[in-house]
Amino acid sequence: MAEFNQQSDPDKRPLTAKVQPDGRPLSLKDCEKAGGYRAVRAMLGGMSPGDVTQRVKDSGLRGRGGAGFPTGSKWSFVPMGDNAPRPKYLVVNADEMEPGTFKDRLLLESDPHQLVEGVIIAAYAIQADIAYIFLRGEYVLAEERLKTALAELRAAGLVGKNILGSGCSLEVHLHTSAGRYICGEETALINALEGRRANPRSKPPFPQVCGLRGKPTIVNNVETLCNLPHILNNGADWFKGLSLTPNGGTKIYGASGKVRRPGLWELPMGTPAREILEEYAGGMRDGMKLRAIIPGGASTDFLLESQLDVPMDFDTVAQAGSRMGTGTMIVLDDQTCPVGMVHNLMRFFAHESCGWCTPCREGLPWVEKILAAMERGEGQPGDLEQLARHVTALGMGLTYCALAPGAMEPLGSGLKLFRDDFERHIRDKRCPWS
Amino acid sequence: MLTTETKNEILAELAHSETNRMACIESLKIAQRQSGWVSDEELCEVAQLLGLTPDEVDGVATFYNLIRRRPVGRHVILLCASVSCWVMGYAALRAGLAQTLGVEPGQTTPDGRFTVLENQCLGACDHAPVLMIDNDLYRDVDAEKLGDILARYA
Ligand SMILES: Cc1cc2nc3c(=O)[nH]c(=O)nc-3n(C[C@H](O)[C@H](O)[C@H](O)COP(=O)(O)O)c2cc1C
Ligand code: SF4
Numbered sequence: 001m002a003e004f005n006q007q008s009d010p011d012k013r014p015l016t017a018k019v020q021p022d023g024r025p026l027s028l029k030d031c032e033k034a035g036g037y038r039a040v041r042a043m044l045g046g047m048s049p050g051d052v053t054q055r056v057k058d059s060g061l062r063g064r065g066g067a068g069f070p071t072g073s074k075w076s077f078v079p080m081g082d083n084a085p086r087p088k089y090l091v092v093n094a095d096e097m098e099p100g101t102f103k104d105r106l107l108l109e110s111d112p113h114q115l116v117e118g119v120i121i122a123a124y125a126i127q128a129d130i131a132y133i134f135l136r137g138e139y140v141l142a143e144e145r146l147k148t149a150l151a152e153l154r155a156a157g158l159v160g161k162n163i164l165g166s167g168c169s170l171e172v173h174l175h176t177s178a179g180r181y182i183c184g185e186e187t188a189l190i191n192a193l194e195g196r197r198a199n200p201r202s203k204p205p206f207p208q209v210c211g212l213r214g215k216p217t218i219v220n221n222v223e224t225l226c227n228l229p230h231i232l233n234n235g236a237d238w239f240k241g242l243s244l245t246p247n248g249g250t251k252i253y254g255a256s257g258k259v260r261r262p263g264l265w266e267l268p269m270g271t272p273a274r275e276i277l278e279e280y281a282g283g284m285r286d287g288m289k290l291r292a293i294i295p296g297g298a299s300t301d302f303l304l305e306s307q308l309d310v311p312m313d314f315d316t317v318a319q320a321g322s323r324m325g326t327g328t329m330i331v332l333d334d335q336t337c338p339v340g341m342v343h344n345l346m347r348f349f350a351h352e353s354c355g356w357c358t359p360c361r362e363g364l365p366w367v368e369k370i371l372a373a374m375e376r377g378e379g380q381p382g383d384l385e386q387l388a389r390h391v392t393a394l395g396m397g398l399t400y401c402a403l404a405p406g407a408m409e410p411l412g413s414g415l416k417l418f419r420d421d422f423e424r425h426i427r428d429k430r431c432p433w434s
Numbered sequence: 435m436l437t438t439e440t441k442n443e444i445l446a447e448l449a450h451s452e453t454n455r456m457a458c459i460e461s462l463k464i465a466q467r468q469s470g471w472v473s474d475e476e477l478c479e480v481a482q483l484l485g486l487t488p489d490e491v492d493g494v495a496t497f498y499n500l501i502r503r504r505p506v507g508r509h510v511i512l513l514c515a516s517v518s519c520w521v522m523g524y525a526a527l528r529a530g531l532a533q534t535l536g537v538e539p540g541q542t543t544p545d546g547r548f549t550v551l552e553n554q555c556l557g558a559c560d561h562a563p564v565l566m567i568d569n570d571l572y573r574d575v576d577a578e579k580l581g582d583i584l585a586r587y588a
Contacts, residue, residue: 002558003560003561096557097554097555097557098555099516099517099518099554099555099559100516100517100518100555100559101555101557101559102557102558102559102560104557105557105558130452136557137463137500138500138512138553138556138557138566139557140569140571141571175459175460176460176463177459177498177500178459178462178463178498178499178500178501179498179499179500179553179554180497180498180499181554192459193456194453194455194456195453195455195456195457195458195459195494196455196458196494197493197494197497198497198498213452213453254559254560255560256518256521256522256559256560256562257518257521257522258521258522262559262560262561262562263560264560294517298516298517328559330517330518330521330559331521332521333521336521340520341517341520341521344515344516344517344520345517347515348515348516348517348554348555351554352554354497
């Protein structure tokens, strides 16, 4: 069960306003009393799909799945009107397999209704007929709670045919995955939903035009969708005002590793990493120093302690040479081997490569073996050059999807920032930490 | 062999799936619930129910981490091997499992009680290290707590 210890504050922290102290979700009835589905009712009562998309565009909402693509613009590529291909699909990316990332679990387990309300809003905006929630298989509690929420909604006529008598219909299905990191990549996810091996598809055509079963499809992250009811209720300017930077809204940030209080916090977008780590995560455990962080899941570049004043938003972290990614930071302390940490990450990526394209399928296991040897004290002169060649060869645009370039972010930055540690492993023929 | 009950469950899944193929992964998961893995014979039965070839279904089955094509013990332990757990004590936990059960990841205890498998990030990184046994998540686990946890599974 996900844990969350901040006080409820609907004005400042809309995404977690309905999270209860015991973590249990509200029933539909209590949820509605607390403002749930108010946005859906208002929307069906008087907004056109175009109005909804415009409001979301004006809010500046950017995708919380890691890439930060503007949500309203993404929707606007979907063919609209009577001649649009049918059915159209809205897909929730609830795969959350990025190592070090656990924010969607909180939203799924503690307020499933907020997500489904977001689903209904997004589906209305693109006039989708069918929605799928693609949930990772290991999230069994989220599965149970989503099923309960969907059953309540069907009984209340909030999903299904002719929602609240509006003439709009939306079937919502829950698909639980059988586990593979690449399923989080949106075109691979679509293949998984179709019951195939989850290899990514070539783009174009983009899913917005030709996705699930060849029909227009939008894939959005859980946290992205959870923002929608609040944007509709309170307006675009309110949403922008929640943030400390031009990237609007709040963000669910997280920290794991040897900090005093690992956890999740909903904070204004653009809160500096240092503030999150020191004030919210309580600083480092006694006797430990922070050396670096990976700011947002395994596929982002390391940032050094000296860079922690960076505001955590999409644009600023990118200027600092990394990516905000999922906003859940993994902390490297001064008593943990950075080479070992990079090795662990490469082991993950090598295992999860879908095998479709050669640089990734062959390159990642090679990288993993070099690092494993280094950790065993069997590193060779020339290893670092070999690793650096992979960073170039598996870069953006040279592989079929973004998995391999993502894997190269911690490797490439690790090689630069922890050069001495890598060299010492080779020179001393052992891992200095073991 | 799939029981009539399992087959009916798969047929019910097909009934509300847009296409048979779209029910492929769910059908394999249903089949797997019988004995924790999917045998060749059962895979062929699933393929027949779906109207796909056994090769197509096996191509799908072997792609996904949570579908198992080899026998497992009565309980499956998924040990999180990802980065936050690695920082927080995965190695000690793995050693603790090896000591208590005498098996490494990928192996089943001789009495058929447990299979230990490594899993990618279980998404509970604020309480690392973690593991799952069947559908139960255990957080902040260390070698000392292992004995009590394992005792709950016969
Ligand atoms: C290898 C890989 C794994 C991904 N995993 C996830 C994931 O688990 N959850 C997620 O929301 N997005 C994931 N993404 C990003 C999605 O492809 C997609 O950009 C996102 O779901 C779009 O939603 P958004 O616009 O709301 O952020 C992944 C991308 C790649 C390349
Ligand atoms: S980069 Fe890796 S994960 Fe992506 S298509 Fe190629 S082999 Fe598959």
